Amino acid sequence: MKIKKMIAPIIITCLLLLYFFLYILGIINIPSQLWVKIIMLIIPLGLMGVSIFVLVERIKEIRSGEEDDLSKY
Template structure:
């Protein structure tokens, strides 16, 4: 049963990684100064990292059995 609960976060994270990767490719291919390209690449890379971190936290939460985040408050 826990596998079914992990499918949605995995799909969303994969979609986000694909989206941000395409965004990075777009930034690299535009004719702008190098510093704009660097900033334009760093931000999506950071968002990819955050997405993966949140996915890992969600998987840990599902495995531990904690389904309702509101029960903590």
Template sequence: MYLKKLIAPIFITLLLLLYYGFILLNLIRIPESVGIRILWLIVPLGLMGVSVFVLIERIKEIRSGDEDDLGKY
């Protein structure tokens, strides 16, 4: 029962990780100084981490059965 609800978040997260990974590969090839390159690499890495964190939170939410977040307000 949970599997059907998990397919979309997992698929979207995988697409985001592929996209950010592609950005990382392109940013590595930029012939800038090391400091600027490191600053530019932090953003996609941070977004990848946030995407995985949100996926984990969504999986916990689905397993707990709390689907309607708006019902709390």
């Protein structure tokens, strides 16, 4: 039963990572200076890391049985 609740966050995270990866490939192929490319790569790489962190936290929540965050308030 818990696996069904994990499917949506995993799929959304995979789609986000694919989008950011394609964005990074596009930035790499643009002819510009190296420092401009590095600055433009920092944001998608950071967002990729945050997406993975949020996925791991969500899986921990589902496994612990705390499925509804609004029940705290």
